[in-house]
Amino acid sequence: MIKHEIIRCDRCNDSFECKANSYTKCQCSKVQLTINQVQYVSELYEGCLCAKCLLELQKEYQESL
Structure with missing residues (x-):
């Protein structure tokens, strides 16, 4: 059973x-x-x-208020 997997970020495509x-x-x-x-x-x-990306989106959200 695989515990962890390498995936790509939906936003920046980094793995x-x-x-x-x-x-x-x-x-x-x-x-x-x-x-x-x-x-x-x-x-x-x-x-x-x-x-x-989560940190960038968090900042983007805060700036949109």
């Missing part, structure tokens, strides 16, 4: 290791999004995003 089976160790868990930010991101993208 990263997805650790969905161990969320607290996944790179995306380092980015703390509010429920409104999560909704904003999910309206734009369906798949996983790298931490860099």
Whole structure:
């Protein structure tokens, strides 16, 4: 059984290791999004995003307020 897989970010297409089976160790868990930010991101993208893109989208959301 594969614990982690290499996937591509839906936004920038960079590859990263997805650790969905161990969320607290996944790179995306380092980015703390509010429920409104999560909704904003999910309206734009369906798949996983790298931490860099999550941080950029978080900033983009804040600047749009």
